[in-house]
Amino acid sequence: MHPLDTTRALMEGTGSGADICLRCGSRSIGLCAPLDAGMLDDMAGDSERHALDARDAIFHQGDTARFVYTLTEGMARLTRVLPDGRQAVIGFRFAGDTLGFTPATEHAFGAEMLTRGTICRIERRRLDTLFRRYPLLERRFLDLCVRELAASQDHILALGRFSAEERVAAFLVSLAEAQERRNHAGPVFDLPATRADIGEFLGLTLETVSRAISAFRRRGWIRLHGHNGLELVDRAALIGLGSGDRPGA
Amino acid sequence: MHPLDTTRALMEGTGSGADICLRCGSRSIGLCAPLDAGMLDDMAGDSERHALDARDAIFHQGDTARFVYTLTEGMARLTRVLPDGRQAVIGFRFAGDTLGFTPATEHAFGAEMLTRGTICRIERRRLDTLFRRYPLLERRFLDLCVRELAASQDHILALGRFSAEERVAAFLVSLAEAQERRNHAGPVFDLPATRADIGEFLGLTLETVSRAISAFRRRGWIRLHGHNGLELVDRAALIGLGSGDRPGA
DNA sequence: GCCGGCTCTTGATGCAGCTCAACGGCGATT
DNA sequence: AATCGCCGTTGAGCTGCATCAAGAGCCGGC
16 A cells, blocks of 8 residues: 555545635535535635735734635645754645644644635634534544544654655645545646755655755656746556655565 | 653553453553543453563564454554565564554565463454443544554654664653653663664664763763663753754754 | 573664755746 | 735755664573
8 A cells, every 4th residue: 555545545535525614715625525505604604705815824823713714726835843943844735625723722833825715714612613513523533533533644654664755756646636636637747846845744855855856857857947846747656656666675 | 842742642542541340450541541441440340451461462564454452461562574584573572561453354464472461352343332331442543553653654754764773762761651650660760672672762773882882881971780771860961862852853 | 590581772884865956847927 | 017925945054863783791502
């Protein structure tokens, strides 16, 4: 099994519904998918939509966790900062993903847009009201949460056990799969994260990420199109490297 | 903030109740804490208790996820195996922690006892029935899950950004705090995990873990008592090293 | 008591990835 | 079109940790 497959499972679990989040107007993949019409009306009445530019913060680490967010367009990164200033990217989020849901009073990490996009937010306490009215919604959050936990464990495995090239290969494949799951057509994917972002996600320096990507390019495994375009030419090779069955290890 | 503090938060969240899980007979910290008497009766009727020896498996990676477990005595480790045989310890669990709760059909990781101990297990579908009867129980699982997710993110941060000694220091402190939270008295803590277990948890080799522990001992920060006893002599030094505010980084 | 196996420790060596540095490409601004 | 700042690439050297190896302490079995 691909070690990042649980990420796929998480997203597949959210991608089936074709409901429309009334207020947001977007195809709702995250919050609204398996809900009935009455619930959607309630949520739409309680939520607000906001447009954001690339690099805008959605919320900051330490902010009071007043809202829960759904990313309706664009791509974002989740970051945590250590006391000494070292920073880590904890994850990336795509259109349809839910952000910032926590029972704590403060956000343990920050979220920033990597591209332009829009978010849809609902007050935490209104969501609690909806939980009481629609137990299915709470169940849905529990499932999402457990799946995200499994994805975190995959990432822990990758950080603890994978070489630099293995990590980058796994990342590129999971990025492509995430976009395919969102009905992306064509062989060229978006890669809006910088080398530094990827490095901070994978526990590597930007130079090491750059070298791995160059190596894949030299081997004919990938092709870069402009500064944002990524094409997986030999996906099997990348999956082989990124799946953790290194021959003779 | 200590980067492993969310682990503490997770456990504090479960440590407040003094209820007794009727069938298990143990102080229930995990499943049963904030529940009313009727719910406890229901759960006790549906759960079974088992005694296990050190090294016994509670469940295996890939097993059908038929049960949800509470560790009532002892210490366990959670492990994942990669296709090529590389293994990683993704976490440790203590008395009172809940194990193996997942909406998936299979366990994504295995769990093995590190010490003798007992577990209390309940069938997954009976738990679902209880969820329907007691929505508060489901809410409790959601909170636990979000907190565990935060703990995973701390671990991701440690694996991606911490040096070997920083990781070992953070691990020793969090282990001591976990035992203090469980009303452990006295300055000497249990360290039932081997150097290899710790190394597989922290993404290090057993030799590197051993060297870090020896270095702490030489600096007078810790003392070892027999093969299982650990005393933190200078906890502040360990916290300083393990909290991620390395001076000048 | 003696032996075999396991864990821990410590030393020597090698290498993957970090650090430091230089440069080229591209978009934005004016 | 010129300039600036950011991002990416590549090279050279260094270092922290892995790897390999040897030996010591401890425990259970006989």
